[in-house]
Amino acid sequence: MTRARHRCAVCDRPVKAGRYRLCSRGCGAKLCRATHRPPCNDVHGGQCSNLQLPDEETT
Ligand SMILES: [Zn+2]
Ligand SMILES: [Zn+2]
Numbered sequence: 841m842t843r844a845r846h847r848c849a850v851c852d853r854p855v856k857a858g859r860y861r862l863c864s865r866g867c868g869a870k871l872c873r874a875t876h877r878p879p880c881n882d883v884h885g886g887q888c889s890n891l892q893l894p895d896e897e898t899t
Pocket of ligand 1 (some may be wrong): 848849850851852853872873874880893
């Protein structure tokens with residue numbers, strides 16, 4: 841059986857539809873809004889696949 845559940849990309853906890861936030865870098869990762877620390881969006885910021893996009897090199 842295939843359950844199309846959303847899961848947090850960082851902590852792998854199931855997240856309810858509408859209760860997660862997408863990565864602000866646009867990689868498509870779903871990040872839960874759980875109150876544990878460090879927050880998943882913070883953790884994901886260090887491992888995001890869009891972190892080293894060429895268009896960030898503006899210097
Ligand atoms: Zn999470
Ligand atoms: Zn990301």
